[in-house]
Amino acid sequence: MENLEQYFACMGTTDKKDLISQLQSLLVQKQLDDTTATFFLDMNNWNLQAAICSYLDFEKSNNIPSMLLICDCTIGEGEAVSPNTNFSKSWRVKNSGNEPWPEGICLLQTDGANMGPCRRIDVPSISPNEIIELSVTLTSPNDVGVYHSQWRMMTASGSYFGDAIWVIVTVSETGTLAVTQQLHRLSTTDVQMS
Numbered sequence: 001m002e003n004l005e006q007y008f009a010c011m012g013t014t015d016k017k018d019l020i021s022q023l024q025s026l027l028v029q030k031q032l033d034d035t036t037a038t039f040f041l042d043m044n045n046w047n048l049q050a051a052i053c054s055y056l057d058f059e060k061s062n063n064i065p066s067m068l069l070i071c072d073c074t075i076g077e078g079e080a081v082s083p084n085t086n087f088s089k090s091w092r093v094k095n096s097g098n099e100p101w102p103e104g105i106c107l108l109q110t111d112g113a114n115m116g117p118c119r120r121i122d123v124p125s126i127s128p129n130e131i132i133e134l135s136v137t138l139t140s141p142n143d144v145g146v147y148h149s150q151w152r153m154m155t156a157s158g159s160y161f162g163d164a165i166w167v168i169v170t171v172s173e174t175g176t177l178a179v180t181q182q183l184h185r186l187s188t189t190d191v192q193m194s
Contacts, residue, residue, distance in 0.1 A: 016041070019048055026052060065105065066097030067153045067162025073133055080172040081140045086116075089167050090135040093153075096162075101125045104156025107134055107165070112149030115139055115167065123153065140171045147171060 020037045026048075032040075032055075040058075044050035073090035081087050095101055102125060109119040116139035126132055141147055151165040 014046070016046065019046055019051075022048055023051055023055075027055065063099065064159050064161045065099065065101045065153070065155065066095065068094045068096040069163040069165055070094050070131060074135070075169065080170045080174065082173065083140055083142050083144065083171050085140045086137055087140065087169075088135055088137050090133050091165055092131055092133050093162070093165075094131045095126045095128050098128055100127050102155065106154055107136075107151050108154045110150050110152045110160070112167075113141060113147040115141065115147065115149060115169075138167065140169060142171075144171050144173065 016038075019041055020034060023037045023041060024032050024034075037051075040051040040055045041048070044054050070092040073092055074088055075081075101123070105123040105125070107121040107123055116137065118136050118138070121134055121136055123134065124132070146168070147170075148166060148168040151167070152160045153162045153165075154160050
């Protein structure tokens with residue numbers, strides 16, 4: 001802390017490019033671009049010390065969770081399913097941040113075709129590096145074609161975070177996805193009962 005105070009005491013520049021460069025070098029681990037550095041300096045009347053404090057306060061109050069999509073568990077993109085058929089879609093996701101996920105997180109459909117009434121999945125709080133599987137039961141559209149929908153993780157305050165998650169299915173009269181999933185469930189149930 002004393003080093004920072006000495007650093008601030010020795011500075012006397014008013015050159016805006018120098019101040020931007022100094023802010024970026026002091027917060028090098030944050031990888032500030034020129035626009036962000038300029039914003040925080042300008043907001044603080046080009047006072048470097050105030051800009052650093054302001055940036056750190058902002059970052060602390062906007063600590064958004066992190067999420068990484070590991071894989072699609074149940075169906076791949078474009079897999080064929082018969083019209084108007086229920087099917088299960090699952091994804092494995094990881095908390096890729098340094099903090100546990102806060103309460104109130106959900107996986108929300110944000111775009112694309114509506115495939116059934118479920119457009120929101122409540123997600124439990126998990127620890128950093130923990131992996132969970134999220135599942136939703138969907139219904140394929142009545143008409144033959146390729147359909148997609150996008151899903152995003154969202155905090156209780158409405159901030160989206162993490163990788164976009166997609167459902168992409170091909171609706172075909174010869175689709176076998178629902179039958180395949182039912183057979184898989186039966187084989188899994190038989191193994192668990194044994």
